[in-house]
Amino acid sequence: MARKKEYNESEVVEKAMKLFWRKGYETTSMQMLEKEMGINKFSIYASFGNKHGLFLESLKCYKSKVSVILEKFKNASNGVEDIKQFFYDSVNENFKEDNQKGCFVTNTYNEFSESEDLLIKQEMNAFMNNLKTLFIEKLKMDGTRNADTIQKQANFLLLAKHGLAAAARVNTKQEIEDYIEMTFKNI
Numbered sequence: 766m767a768r769k770k771e772y773n774e775s776e777v778v779e780k781a782m783k784l785f786w787r788k789g790y791e792t793t794s795m796q797m798l799e800k801e802m803g804i805n806k807f808s809i810y811a812s813f814g815n816k817h818g819l820f821l822e823s824l825k826c827y828k829s830k831v832s833v834i835l836e837k838f839k840n841a842s843n844g845v846e847d848i849k850q851f852f853y854d855s856v857n858e859n860f861k862e863d864n865q866k867g868c869f870v871t872n873t874y875n876e877f878s879e880s881e882d883l884l885i886k887q888e889m890n891a892f893m894n895n896l897k898t899l900f901i902e903k904l905k906m907d908g909t910r911n912a913d914t915i916q917k918q919a920n921f922l923l924l925a926k927h928g929l930a931a932a933a934r935v936n937t938k939q940e941i942e943d944y945i946e947m948t949f950k951n952i
Contacts, residue, residue, distance in 0.1 A: 774812060775826070777802040782823035786869040789876050790820055817882075824888050827869040831855075839899055844906035845952055848922060851899075852945045855926070856933045868930035875931070897923050904952075918952055 784801045785793055795806050795816060802809070813819040834854045841847035855868065866872070874889045900919040904910055910918070925948045933941055 770808070770812070772802075772804050772808065777804055777812075778819070778822045778826050781819050782826045782869065785820055785823050786827070786866050786872065789872065790816075791876065817884075821884060821888070824869070824873065824885070828888075828892065831870075835895075835899070838903075841903075842906070844903050845949065848900060848903050848952070849945065849949045852926065852929060852948070853942075856929060856941055856945075867932075867934035871927055871930035872934075874927070893923065896926065922948075922952070 780802045781798055784797060788797070793816075795809070798809060798816070798819065799806055809816075809819060813822055834851065837854065838847060838851040841850070870889065870892050873885065874893070877885050877889065880886070897919050900922045901915055904915045904918055929941065929944060929948075932944060936944075
């Protein structure tokens with residue numbers, strides 16, 4: 766007879782997500798995960814298969830958390846102003862309680878850029894493509910840009926968002942706000 770889980774799976778995934786977010790995939794050991802999650806490695810393997818499976822679940826957890834910000838952005842109708850607000854919204858969490866970790870997706874994107882891990886690359890590409898599509902939709906709202914300009918500005922904004930996410934790990938709130946303001950002087 767199988768044993769009943771004595772932990773809430775979504776709670777332990779969130780704990781793992783926070784650890785992966787702070788430390789990265791490679792640096793995070795099974796021992797660190799056991800300690801952070803409060804369960805043993807046998808439970809981790811039973812629920813998630815392995816560290817990689819737990820990491821994928823952690824990415825899904827993060828994406829569900831940022832879905833509120835993305836949904837607000839998607840439903841907004843003020844074009845470039847909405848993109849700017851999205852930039853602010855996406856970093857505001859970093860400055861609560863001096864919790865500077867950057868963006869988990871961007872951190873992962875950077876860590877796995879040279880990797881052959883297809884599952885993680887698919888997750889990253891899907892997230893980035895969705896974000897770029899939203900940028901394009903908001904830029905089109907202006908009505909004065911041609912398709913080529915929209916594409917170039919969407920690419921610029923995607924790269925600016927990567928830079929913002931990386932900077933949010935180490936820069937001050939004022940430096941981040943200045944970065945956002947200067948970015949939108951160019952759009």
